[in-house]
Amino acid sequence: MTDPQPRAGGDLRLPGDPELPEPLATHGHPMTAVARLCGRQLFTYRGDATPGSWQAVAPVPDLASAIPSIYNAGLGARGTSYVIRLRPNVFWDTEPPRAVVAQDVIRGLKRLCTPFHTSTALPYLLSTIRGLAEYRDGHPESLRTPADLAEYAAAHEIAGVFALDDETLVVELSHPALDLVDILAMPCVSPAPVEYDAYLPDSPEVRRNLRSTGPYRPMPGPAGRLVLAHNPAWRAESEPVRGRHLDTITITRDATGTDRPPAFLGLDPYLALNTRGPGPLRSRELRRAVARAVARSGPSGTARPAHTIVPPGHDGHQESTVDRPVDFTDAGRADGVELTVAHPDTRRGGAAARQVALDLAKIGAKVHLRPLAQPAYAVLMTRREHAEAGEWDIAVGSWHADWLHANGRAFLLPLCHSGSVTNPGGNGDPRVDELIDEALAAQDDPTRSTAALREAERRALADAAIIPVLFRPPPVEVPRDPAVRGLTTLSALGGALDLAGVWLDLPDTSIGTTKPAAADPAELESTEARS
Amino acid sequence: MDLTVAAPPNGTRKPPLREQSWARIRELFALAPDATHLNTGTVGAMPREVLDTADRVTREWTGGLLDVYPPTLYPEHRATIAKAYGIDQDELVISHNATEGMARVIHGLDLRAGDEVLTTSHECYSVLSNFNLLRNRHGVVIRTITPPTGFDVRAEEVVALFEQSITPRTKVLAFAGITLFTGMMLPIRALCELAHRHGLTTVIDGALLAGMLDCDFRATGADFISCSGSKFQCGPLGTGLLYVRNKVHPEHNPLPLPEFWPIISTWYPMQGAPPPRTTTSVESCNIGDYLQSAGSASIARGAALARACELWDEIGRDRIERRVFELAEHARGRLAERFGTAAMYSPGSDPGLRSPLIAFHPFTDPRDAWNVKKVAEFVARLESEHRIWTRWTEFDVPGSPHQHYAARICTHIFNDHTEIDRAVDVMGRLAAAMS
Missing domain, CATH: 3.40.640.10 (Type I PLP-dependent aspartate aminotransferase-like (Major domain))
Known part of the structure; x- marks a missing residue:
């Protein structure tokens, strides 16, 4: 029996945030899957690949016309110079539709690296692309307005990123990085149109004026709901991955879904301990006492106790450390110590924080829980000044790999390196940073790179500035509607749903059949106007 | 297997290849008369006799019952x-x-x-x-x-x-x-x-x-x-x-x-x-x-x-080497004259490092050295507009963060001074137009 052919039409109801972020703010954001329907990246992943297969984790061209390699003159022998050619006939939904050009990709990268928004994906980018960190650090503190930011962007270039023409982009790296294509596949690394120069990154104003390159685009709608409709500028023939079968997608907070965890594990939760602030956890001995006290028990099912930072199934995971966890048996107590535990105000975050409070009470510590809404939590976890001011002692976090092959750095760089914006609490062992830097510089030699990362992990665990608690799949919620077909999970991209293949198996009277997309945007637009 | 080439039908004997002019030797090759082949570094041109040998031996062994091992x-x-x-x-x-x-x-x-x-x-x-x-x-x-x-x-x-x-x-x-x-x-x-x-x-x-x-x-x-x-x-x-x-x-x-x-x-x-x-x-x-x-x-x-290889022995390998390098030095000199020695990626001062492959930067703006599209277009236009076959190459340069791209020519015995002069002139004009 063959699978039924997708049918066109209908409205898909999804639970979620009715406000779509600018793509640069989608890393770790629950709306990543929806944002991917509106914004295309240089590279992406197939949603229809068999889970666990190489096709499911291998990036494919999206805006780019090919994966750059040494065999198509896209990558130099030294492994530090990529030439990326853009696919023709990809358009912004402007009036009239305007082609996506290499400068749009550069603008997107620049907007990702401003003082106005700190993406949790920055550790990968800043440690890889030549001149990106300098570009970001060069922003003067006096910048206030979109015009200020646009002026800075126009006057400063990223040394290692330049356009040869509208269709060709060069990206130079500070060291070979086998995962560059995966990094550029993250939805936060999307092109930005020139119109965004009028807005600050991910500001309310830009969220109201988003431009789309994908099959759908956000439409003005009633408060409390986000409606995506067809993007008339999207052309199926220049889209190798995403499909479009639905008339609309409606996102509301009150829509219901059901858990469908993917088959890979992340670190969820872990505890970040503040070594930078004036609080008691500057003491390594006290951190070790906390590490000893934390019970690694979670809900039954897919959760497993975590004794390492890199979960099983990811490059560099070391089983031996699981068998013989770091020995904290000589760690002392924390009698009378008061600790503030910050956590996201979510079901998982709250449960983890309450468990930590119970565990720490057993060694005499008194815990103050500090639940934070997503925006405030994001700021806390990316700005070290809050740590330095002692606003928290322990932060409950979770981290899932953004790609699933050659991903040795995907946990240790963001969570353990003291220079990463995603490690606001820092670490107490400078050798950890050195080892991670050595691993990054040796990525073209996976044996050396992995050995350095493993040593870094052992030292980070002994330092107890980060305490792994559980390994769990990322939380993925799928619609309950029994008519939903073609829904898959992207093994990469943190297990985000691939909504681009979804269609609704509704009675014939309510929907039509899939029609080939029109070749001309104007035609699509007129089709849109008629429907 | 008899690999000797049949004598000309009229029974006249040609002078040995070693004594033949380079113009006559060029006639050995299956090259289009209006093509300037300066890309032997990628693939050479086969002499007709080589092509004939491949064809003849294939036919001789096709469908036979001989011991092929x-x-x-x-x-x-x-x-x-x-x-x-x-x-x-x-x-x-x-x-x-x-x-x-x-x-x-x-x-x-x-x-x-x-x-x-x-x-x-x-x-x-x-x-x-x-x-x-x-x-x-x-x-x-x-x-x-x-x-x-x-x-x-x-x-x-x-x-x-x-x-x-x-x-x-x-x-x-x-x-x-x-x-x-x-x-x-x-x-x-x-x-x-x-x-x-x-x-x-x-x-x-x-x-x-x-x-x-x-x-x-x-x-x-x-x-x-x-x-x-x-x-x-x-x-x-x-x-x-x-x-x-x-x-x-x-x-x-x-x-x-x-x-x-x-x-x-x-x-x-x-x-x-x-x-x-x-x-x-x-x-x-x-x-x-x-x-x-x-x-x-x-x-x-x-x-x-x-x-x-036999043909090469007949022409004389020492003679071939001299010819190839003499043409290369002519080309190197013309390229250096036209584009300047600073444009040359290939060695020139040290004779021991020279070869008949010469890579150079054709444009006036040094930044075009890492513009693969421009260098590739230069090579493509030489071929499509002037029937001059070269290639572009890409490589690291010590101390440079960029991948560099160069145009590369090669000289071989089927080339001559006139076509090299023409090719350099064309390349100079094209590069100037594209700069």
Whole structure:
């Protein structure tokens, strides 16, 4: 029996945030899957690949016309110079539709690296692309307005990123990085149109004026709901991955879904301990006492106790450390110590924080829980000044790999390196940073790179500035509607749903059949106007 | 197999090829009269006789009931070709191309975890990918140096760069005799002597050497040289020559033969082991046969390559080398005059580093050196608008964060001064228009 052919039409109801972020703010954001329907990246992943297969984790061209390699003159022998050619006939939904050009990709990268928004994906980018960190650090503190930011962007270039023409982009790296294509596949690394120069990154104003390159685009709608409709500028023939079968997608907070965890594990939760602030956890001995006290028990099912930072199934995971966890048996107590535990105000975050409070009470510590809404939590976890001011002692976090092959750095760089914006609490062992830097510089030699990362992990665990608690799949919620077909999970991209293949198996009277997309945007637009 | 070419029907004897003019020799080649072929570094032009040989031998062996196995060892062809390169039949293999030869050498080396290979970032990708496979498989450490580029590079710099990078764990020195990217002829003998002083095995990618140089492989002092048969040797595609040192001539290479495990297809003892490798000038086994034997291989391929080599012997390999280099110096001078020596990626000051492959930056803006689109368009327009075949290359330059791109020309015996002058003039005008 063959699978039924997708049918066109209908409205898909999804639970979620009715406000779509600018793509640069989608890393770790629950709306990543929806944002991917509106914004295309240089590279992406197939949603229809068999889970666990190489096709499911291998990036494919999206805006780019090919994966750059040494065999198509896209990558130099030294492994530090990529030439990326853009696919023709990809358009912004402007009036009239305007082609996506290499400068749009550069603008997107620049907007990702401003003082106005700190993406949790920055550790990968800043440690890889030549001149990106300098570009970001060069922003003067006096910048206030979109015009200020646009002026800075126009006057400063990223040394290692330049356009040869509208269709060709060069990206130079500070060291070979086998995962560059995966990094550029993250939805936060999307092109930005020139119109965004009028807005600050991910500001309310830009969220109201988003431009789309994908099959759908956000439409003005009633408060409390986000409606995506067809993007008339999207052309199926220049889209190798995403499909479009639905008339609309409606996102509301009150829509219901059901858990469908993917088959890979992340670190969820872990505890970040503040070594930078004036609080008691500057003491390594006290951190070790906390590490000893934390019970690694979670809900039954897919959760497993975590004794390492890199979960099983990811490059560099070391089983031996699981068998013989770091020995904290000589760690002392924390009698009378008061600790503030910050956590996201979510079901998982709250449960983890309450468990930590119970565990720490057993060694005499008194815990103050500090639940934070997503925006405030994001700021806390990316700005070290809050740590330095002692606003928290322990932060409950979770981290899932953004790609699933050659991903040795995907946990240790963001969570353990003291220079990463995603490690606001820092670490107490400078050798950890050195080892991670050595691993990054040796990525073209996976044996050396992995050995350095493993040593870094052992030292980070002994330092107890980060305490792994559980390994769990990322939380993925799928619609309950029994008519939903073609829904898959992207093994990469943190297990985000691939909504681009979804269609609704509704009675014939309510929907039509899939029609080939029109070749001309104007035609699509007129089709849109008629429907 | 009779490979002699039939005499002209009218019975007149042509003068030997050695005495014929270069204009007449150009007529040997299956080249379009209006085409300027300056890209022998990618693929040469076959003489008509070579093409005819491939066709004739294919027909002779098609559908017959002859024993196809013995001729596929090419014993006579190997003996004839080997003589031209100063070696013996047991030291020569007719391979499928230079990269296949390199792959079989690299994977036959007796390297273990922690052993180091010293090579350059200007090697053909197939060399680097094979060494990377060795790294992944055995934990061999690959150290890569980036050779200097430019008109004024000196051989001593190159040798010093290699020497500085040798460590106590280094076991192999691997380098291109002539780099395909910048056309620098590495100081082969000096590097081999360096290797001898440190007890290292030498592996040379000689893709561009065969058919260009009047070359004594043994005298280079190398252990392995893998050449193309279809570039300067002008044999059919899918042919190569692989030299494997199989005896010890101390005046050329005083080191014992390296431990080597031939990657075989069929012929190798099925019980026991071959005799120990010799320590004298008398071979203890035919290592070439082990590498050559490949079941029902193409007989025509070997015959055609042999015919190309015979033609080269008839023209005179010393004469060919002089001609190729004389044309190259003419081209180098014209290019330097037109674009300036600062535009040259290929060496020019040191005669020992020059080769007939010349890479240069054609545009006035130095930043166009990392504009692959512009350099590729330059080469494409030379071909489409002027029927001048060149190619562009990409490579690292020490100290530069950019991948550089260059236009590259090659001279060979079917070229002449007039077409080189025309090509340089056209390139100058085109580059000016595009700058």
